[in-house]
Amino acid sequence: MPSVTRRPAGGRDRRDAIAGRVRDAVERLLVAGESFTALPVGRIADEAGIGRSTFYGHFPDKVALLIALTESATATLFDRAARWVDEDGTRDELDAVVLHHVTEYRAHAPLLRAVVEVAGYEPDVDGFWQERIVEFAASIRRRIERDQAAGAAHRSIDAGPAAEWIAWGTERAVSMHVATRPPAEDAAFAxxxxxxxxxAMGRLPES
Amino acid sequence: MPSVTRRPAGGRDRRDAIAGRVRDAVERLLVAGESFTALPVGRIADEAGIGRSTFYGHFPDKVALLIALTESATATLFDRAARWVDEDGTRDELDAVVLHHVTEYRAHAPLLRAVVEVAGYEPDVDGFWQERIVEFAASIRRRIERDQAAGAAHRSIDAGPAAEWIAWGTERAVSMHVATRPPAEDAAFAxxxxxxxxxAMGRLPES
DNA sequence: AGGGTGTCGGACAAGATGTCGCATGATCTC
DNA sequence: GAGATCATGCGACATCTTGTCCGACACCCT
Structure with a gap:
């Protein structure tokens, strides 16, 4: 005789299945080149095979959907690069690190394109995305400072602005590369x- | 006795005055923090003191308005930086060049924010903006190659990707800096x- | 069987876009 | 000044989207 009322497994499975179908539907539409901004909720619901009002039972609005979609997709995007930065990775390792980042970015390109697109006019998405990049920039800054303290990085580099430039520059250049060039060019670009x-970190090799 | 029929200066003046009022209205609304995407045409018309249908007599739609607005605003944005690149400007000149770019960007910040925002979902705006940056990147690439040929830039730098990274990185980092930091910090950032x-151009000073 | 929850389809109100028609105002030509 | 032409503003209209709500139905658990 159970003493608490529990959600039924069947009901939860069904609810998760619907959220999953919405996610998959959005992914398909974005991959097909749809702009998230111009995509009506009704279209997403149709593509997911659910009722439009059911969509609103799962997500308060389209932006909330996008944030939910991208949180997991971007959770690990910067992990490898951040690890390279934090653990004072070498120049020899950096090619692979950047290539991994480009590859990961490309794998999530439709979603990330949507994030950057919506960040332009939605403060919640903007804040979420900025937080990611600013955090990465802070770790680059600390890395540059460590290198300078150890005499390995050139002192002409101002760690703060340079780190911001590197972090935002990488985000933007990778996004543009992925949007305009084929995967075969990823390795050379990286x-x-x-x-x-x-x-830019002040670490040119000796001539 | 005139042999051609000419539009009257008064009518043209009046027409230009309306287009100017629309421009000023959009600028005011953007400066006030409005997102271009979320800004209805009716609101722009109200702010400009014209009828909504008159707006459509001057601009086919909001995007066409934005393109018209930004063409002149951005026509000279990269001029000074491009000149520095093309005329093989020196390190001593670069601080002032970047600061000038930051200052110009800040002066047009609301408009440029709108461009980048709308470029995310409007191919015309995207193409227009990409063209600007890609052109700048090409000139940086040539500059790096000249420097390498002259033995002044480090050969470890791959001019193509580096130039793209610099061009897009600068655009993005400046845009983020301008959006989040006060003018007093511009000089240090630059x-x-x-x-x-x-x-990043391979030109670290001798240690 | 009864109760609770979730879903679907449809209706509704509100807002925005783009177009059109009509009345009025402004300007130009004779 | 009179008449013609063009531009503007207002309002109506059709269409689409968003967010909300309702009723009917399906499903699950006790």
């Missing part, structure tokens, strides 16, 4: 960015 | 970015 990043 | 840019 090598080039890695070289410029290393230099 | 110096920092100039240092990182010079380094």
């Amino acid at each position: 090598r080039g960015v890695a070289g410029a990043t290393w230099a | 110096r920092g970015v100039a240092g990182a840019t010079w380094a």
Whole structure:
């Protein structure tokens, strides 16, 4: 005789299945080139095979959906790069790190395109995205400062602005590259960015 | 006795005055923090003191208005920086060049924010903006290559990707800086970015 | 069987877009 | 000044989207 009332497993499974269908539907539509901004909720509901009012039972609005979609997708996006930064990774490792970032970015490109798009006019999304990049920039700054303290990085580099420039620059350049170039060019692009990043951190190799 | 029929100056003046009022109205609304995307045409018309249908007599739609607004505003945005690049400007000149760019960007910040925002979902605006940055990146690439040919820039820098990274990075970092920091910080930011840019071009000073 | 929850389809109100028609005002030409 | 032409403003209209609500139905649990 149970002493608490519990949600039924069947009901939860069904509810999760619907949220999953909405997610998959949005992904398909974004992959097909739809702009998130111009995408009506009714279209998403149709694509997911649910009622439009059911959508509102799961998500308060389209923006909340986007935030939910991207939280997990971007949770690990910067992990490898941040680890390289935090653990004082080497120049030899950097090509692979940037390539991994480009590859991950490309894998989530439709969603990330939507995030950047919606961040332009939605403060919640903007704040969420900025938080991600600003956090990464802070770790780059600390890395540059450590390198300078150890005499490994050139003292002409001002760690704060340089770190912001690197973090935002990488985000933007990768996003543009992924949007306009084929995957076959990823490795060369990543090598080039890695070289410029290393230099911008004040770490040009000895001539 | 005139042999051609000409539109009267008064009528043209009146027509230009209306277009100007629309421009000023949009600028005021953007400065006030309105998102261009969320701004209805009716609101712009009210702010400009014209009828909504008159708006459509002057601009086919809101996006066309934005493009018209930003074409002149951004026509010269990159001029000074491009000149520095094309005329093989020096490190000593770069601080002032970047600061000028930041200052110009800040002066047009509401409009440029709108461009980047709308570029996310409007192919015309996207193309227009990309063209600007890609052109700038190409000139940076040529500059890096000239420097490398002259033995002044480090050969570890791959000019193509580095140039893209610099161009897009600068656009994005400046836009973020202007949106989140006060003008008093512009000079320090510009110096920092100039240092990182010079380094990313493979031009770290001798230790 | 009864109760509770979730879903679907439809209706509603509000807002925005783009177009059109009509009345009025402004300007130009003779 | 009179008449013609063009531009403007207002309002109506059709369409679409958003967010909300309602009733009917399905499903699950006790």
